[in-house]
Structure formats: structure tokens, C-alpha cells
Amino acid sequence: MTPTPPPAATGTSHAITGPESPDTPPTARYVEADTVAGRVRGLWRGEPGAGGSAAFLGIPFAEPPVGALRFAAPVPVEPWAGVRDALDFGATAQRGDPGITLIPEPSVPGDATLNVNVFTPVVGPTDAALPVVVWIHGGGYVSGSPASPWYDGRAFNRDGVVTVTISYRLGFDGFGHIDGAPSNRGARDWLAALQWVQDNIANFGGDPSRVTIAGQSAGGGAVLRLLALPAAQPLFHSVWALSAALADVSPERARSASIRLAGLAGVAPTREGFASASEETLHALQSKATEPESGDRLAGVRGLLEDGLSWGPMVDGDLVPEPTIAALRSGVGADKPLVLGATDDEFTMVLDSAAGKLRFIPAALAFAKLDVPRERRRAYLADNKAQRRKGTAAVLGRYVTDVVFRSTVVKVADARGAASTWVYRFSWPSPTRRWALHCLDVPFWFDCLEDPHVAAIAGDAPPRRLAAAIHGAAVALVRGDDPGWRPWSDAPGTTRVFGGAASVPDVVADGYRSVRALL
Structure with a gap:
């Protein structure tokens, strides 16, 4: 049950007020903070000054990628009036039940899938300038969720570190080649989320000049891709990659998969064609579009070992000018x-x-x-x-x-x-x-x-x-x-x-x- 909101607070520092809902733990308190788009209300867990932390969940960093914005680069979120609740996880790009996974990563329905979650130990003045870790979830670039209980930043907060988890578009929606649409939309979502951190994290006690990006599996591949991406260099200062799965999909493979997906969906392989198919249709077919047409499972294993993942960052000659390791070898990100x-x-x-x-x-x-x-x-x-x-x-x-x-x-x-x-x-x-x-x-x-x-x-x-x-x-x-x-x-x-x-x-x-x- 969502607590009854307190009156809107003013000023730029976090305000603590008492929730009125009987279902809210007695140690929970509302906290508020400003973002460039408007004020948000989160929840403090624990007693202030006694090892607790605040959670601000589902804060949008871009407009929902639906309608005219489907398959578009992320668009900054429109400002809002008053105080926006950030008490529950926002919508996830992962849809439905992904089945048994090793990490609990729930799906949350909704259109506003481009959002961040902020966990911070600071509830008073906003000049704390604490270091920040930004986590990018894994899932093979086709699944995964930032709403996992494992990604809660409590322990990092305990150690004086602000924690942010981010969402991004997945699978074909985020990384598929589409004539007439910007490439690497999921990677552009990473950049937009990191820019949000630069613009807003000081209001949550963080220092934008001390941002570490971290991730596991596809998230580990994402942070290495960002380390090797010229456009990302001003947005973070260090990297931790766990079990990184790189993609670096070639333009030829990306086009081939998209053409096959269009054929399966019965649409033209263009932005207009794909926009005429529902999200559910493309999601259901995207895996089949990358399977060997022969149906040979062993051929599928060989393909994975030789070519890597089918959906993921594409070497497009634009945002991603060259493969990850080649860019690192040339010195991109060497200062981090x-x-x-x-x-x-x-x-x-x-x-x-x-x-x-x-x-x-x-x-x-x-x-x-x-x-x-x-x-x-x-x-x-x-x-x-x-x-x-x-x-x-x-x-x-x-x-x-x-x-x-x-x-x-x-x-x-x-x-x-x-x-x-x-x-x-x-x-x-x-x-x-x-x-x-x-x-x-x-x-x-x-x-x-x-x-x-x-x-x-x-x-x-x-x-x-x-x-x-x-x-x-x-x-x-x-x-x-x-x-x-x-x-x-x-x-x-x-x-x-x-x-x-x-x-x-x-x-x-x-x-x-x-x-x-x-x-």
C-alpha cells in the first residue's frame, strides 16, 4: 500500500516527513529531493544517522519510448509540477515472466521503461559529495531488470557510496538494425541515464566527478563498451566489469537478423514496417530470428562461440565506431x-x-x-x-x-x-x-x-x-x-x-x- 503523501516540501535539501499509512514500517520516513525535471519523493529505510538509507525508485530519465518515440533515441523527460512519488520500481523493458533465472529480476508493466533507482545514505544537506556507483543489469541484452532486490544499494550506502541502477531498452527494441531509426538505442539509453546522473546526483548526496560504472554479464559488457566509447568518456571515472559478455555485432549480422525478423512478422524491414507490429509480436519472434534456419542446435552453439550474442551493441560506424577491444587497444578509456x-x-x-x-x-x-x-x-x-x-x-x-x-x-x-x-x-x-x-x-x-x-x-x-x-x-x-x-x-x-x-x-x-x- 502506498503511504499517504505528506505536503510538498520546498528547498533543495532532502526533507524528512512522517508517513501516515499504518502499513508503513515505523522507521520509514519520506524523503524528497530535486531533479532537473522536478521534485521526487522517496522513502527512508531505518533511523537517520543509524545506518539506514533512502530509496528513490522509478525516476524517469527519458520520455516513455512509445508512439512516435518508439525506436527513437531517448528524449529528456518533460518537467512536472509538484512532487512526484518515487516509492515503487518503474516499468521494466523486460516483459512478463522470464522463467527461472539465477538472479531474481522481476518484470514491472508499463510504458515508462527508461528510469533510474537511487539509493543514498544522505538525508540532510546535499553537499556530501559521496562517490557513486551506477549499476547496469545483465540478461544477454534481451532480458534482465534493475528492480532486483540484489541490486539494492543498502550495503554500498552503509559504506558511504550512493548507488544508482538504470534501465535500458532490450533485444531488437534496443539494439536491432532499423532503416530510418537511430542505431544502438539501448546504448543511447545508457548514455542518457549517465547524463541524468551527472545532472542530478549532487541532489542525492553524490559527486558527479566520482562515478564508477559497474555491471554483470551483458551489464559487464555494457560497461566495457562504455569504457571504449568516445562519447561516454566524460560521464564516469572508473569501471568494474563482472563476467562481461561483449556483443560488438557486425552491421551485416544486425541487418540480416532484422530482415529475418521482419519476414517472420510479415512487415517491411523499415521503421514504419516495424512500428506497425506490436511490441509483443516482435518480442515473441526476436529469438527465432537469430536461430539457424536449419534448426540444428549444434550450429546454434557454434554460432554463439564464433560470433557471440545476436542482439547487443552494433559496430555502426556512428556512435560505436569500432569493436570494444580494438578501441581499448587504441587508448580509448586509458585514463580510467x-x-x-x-x-x-x-x-x-x-x-x-x-x-x-x-x-x-x-x-x-x-x-x-x-x-x-x-x-x-x-x-x-x-x-x-x-x-x-x-x-x-x-x-x-x-x-x-x-x-x-x-x-x-x-x-x-x-x-x-x-x-x-x-x-x-x-x-x-x-x-x-x-x-x-x-x-x-x-x-x-x-x-x-x-x-x-x-x-x-x-x-x-x-x-x-x-x-x-x-x-x-x-x-x-x-x-x-x-x-x-x-x-x-x-x-x-x-x-x-x-x-x-x-x-x-x-x-x-x-x-x-x-x-x-x-x-
Whole structure:
């Protein structure tokens, strides 16, 4: 139940007033802040000055991308009069139930999908100038939600960091090629949200000159893409990328997928044609539009390993002039500190159900079926003997993990050269899922182990010391400090191991040696 609003406050500092709803916790208080478009009302959780924080949810940073604005670049939101409630999460670009996911990421209906959520420990004067972390959610660029309870900024607020989570258009809507429409609409949404932070975060206690962007999976790919994007450089000062999934879709692949989608939808492959199809129709068909026409599932796996994700930032020669790693190699973003890493077995679990059948197939033969060149597979299997001993399913799953995620860590770190770069691995295996799998590191990074959804992926007693270690390193980077181990840029290969076995040092000399055959 939404509390009865208090009278509108005036001034530029946050005002605290008492909610009148009997359903509101007794420690909850309204808080208000100004934005360039108007005043917003959030909710304080906890007692002021006693470790609580305020949440401002669903603040629009752009007009709803519907009607004439569908497939358009984001348009700044129109100012409003009075005080706008920011008490509930705004609409998400993710629609409906995405099914079982490793991170709880709910869908919220509505048109105003371009919004931000702000969590701040400041409720008094607005001259606190605290560091800021801006989180971009993952989901393969086709799903995901900024409304996850794991992305609540409470722990960062406790440590004196303002936290912002942002939304962006997904799938074809955000990244598909459309004749007559601006390219990379989802990436333009990232830029618009970061500009909102620059223009408004001081009113929430944040310092616009100390903004760190962070994200996981596609969100990790997003922050690396932004790091390598000339237009984004004034909008942040450092980056943390968890399990980054790059896209860098070629113009040819993007056009081909859009033409096929138009054919499936029965419309012309133009802005007018796609606008004549409903959002539900295009969303339902976008996955089919990128599947192999032969229906060969193995061909689909080969396509993912060779070409990457089908929807995502496109190298358009305009906003995105060149692929991410090429831009980093040329020096774009070299002035910004970067921390990046991956879990040891991101996607190994996807083959667990096939382990019984695959145990009868030699690993070398399985790799040959994936068209892995002979010399490459020999070198890779030689460098991954320990994983190979766990069975063909385990080593194939590790190969997928390495191609999609872990080799990216090395490529990015090497491309950055002398630019300040720290590399890590998250090696703690899940007691419920066996592996150090995709998404397992997120609740540790946010230090939100108390959330009830965490037990499904991390068990009933996840190690708090591990959360303190990785969350503490994140706080250090956001504050502008060294995250706590020797950078790769000083000694290539140097890797911090979070949650490794007792026999493995916290810092190793060549933590990603096992992926070198893929480079």
C-alpha cells in the first residue's frame, strides 16, 4: 500500500516527513529531493544517522519510448509540477515472466521503461559529495531488470557510496538494425541515464566527478563498451566489469537478423514496417530470428562461440565506431581504472544434465564436433587437465565459459597495456549448484547475502568473509583507491583469486593461463 503523501516540501535539501499509512514500517520516513525535471519523493529505510538509507525508485530519465518515440533515441523527460512519488520500481523493458533465472529480476508493466533507482545514505544537506556507483543489469541484452532486490544499494550506502541502477531498452527494441531509426538505442539509453546522473546526483548526496560504472554479464559488457566509447568518456571515472559478455555485432549480422525478423512478422524491414507490429509480436519472434534456419542446435552453439550474442551493441560506424577491444587497444578509456574478472565456471552447469551421455564421448571428439581446430583443442585440453578429469561435460562447459567470458578478461586486460587494470577470478563453488557459476558472485559483490533468494544459488551459509573481501575491493575502487592487489598492467597475468581453495594463494602470477590457447 502506498503511504499517504505528506505536503510538498520546498528547498533543495532532502526533507524528512512522517508517513501516515499504518502499513508503513515505523522507521520509514519520506524523503524528497530535486531533479532537473522536478521534485521526487522517496522513502527512508531505518533511523537517520543509524545506518539506514533512502530509496528513490522509478525516476524517469527519458520520455516513455512509445508512439512516435518508439525506436527513437531517448528524449529528456518533460518537467512536472509538484512532487512526484518515487516509492515503487518503474516499468521494466523486460516483459512478463522470464522463467527461472539465477538472479531474481522481476518484470514491472508499463510504458515508462527508461528510469533510474537511487539509493543514498544522505538525508540532510546535499553537499556530501559521496562517490557513486551506477549499476547496469545483465540478461544477454534481451532480458534482465534493475528492480532486483540484489541490486539494492543498502550495503554500498552503509559504506558511504550512493548507488544508482538504470534501465535500458532490450533485444531488437534496443539494439536491432532499423532503416530510418537511430542505431544502438539501448546504448543511447545508457548514455542518457549517465547524463541524468551527472545532472542530478549532487541532489542525492553524490559527486558527479566520482562515478564508477559497474555491471554483470551483458551489464559487464555494457560497461566495457562504455569504457571504449568516445562519447561516454566524460560521464564516469572508473569501471568494474563482472563476467562481461561483449556483443560488438557486425552491421551485416544486425541487418540480416532484422530482415529475418521482419519476414517472420510479415512487415517491411523499415521503421514504419516495424512500428506497425506490436511490441509483443516482435518480442515473441526476436529469438527465432537469430536461430539457424536449419534448426540444428549444434550450429546454434557454434554460432554463439564464433560470433557471440545476436542482439547487443552494433559496430555502426556512428556512435560505436569500432569493436570494444580494438578501441581499448587504441587508448580509448586509458585514463580510467578498470577491475574485471569472471567466475571459474560461468556456464559449465548447462551441460550437467548431459554428463551421463557425454561420459561415453572422448573430449577430443566432442571438441571436433564443435569445429574446434585440432591444434587449438589439443593445446586447450593440455592446459585444462584438471577440468578434463571431471568429465567431458565439465571440460566442454569450461570451454564455453572460457570462449564467452574468461578469454575476454585476458583480451581486455592485454589490450589496455599500461592503463591501470586489475584482474580477478571468483572461484568459490556453489554448495547447491556445484560450480563457481554465472551470477554467483553478484550477491557477494553487493554484500546482500541476507536476501532470501541467495540460498538457492549460494546455500544457507554463504561465507561472509568472501562478501567482505570482494565488496570491500569494490568500495575501494569506487572511492578512488587501489582495490587491494597488484595490477595486471604492472605485471601481466597477476590475478586476485576470491574464494579459492585453501591451497591457492589469494594472488597468483598467471590466473588465466588455462585460456591462453583461445587467444
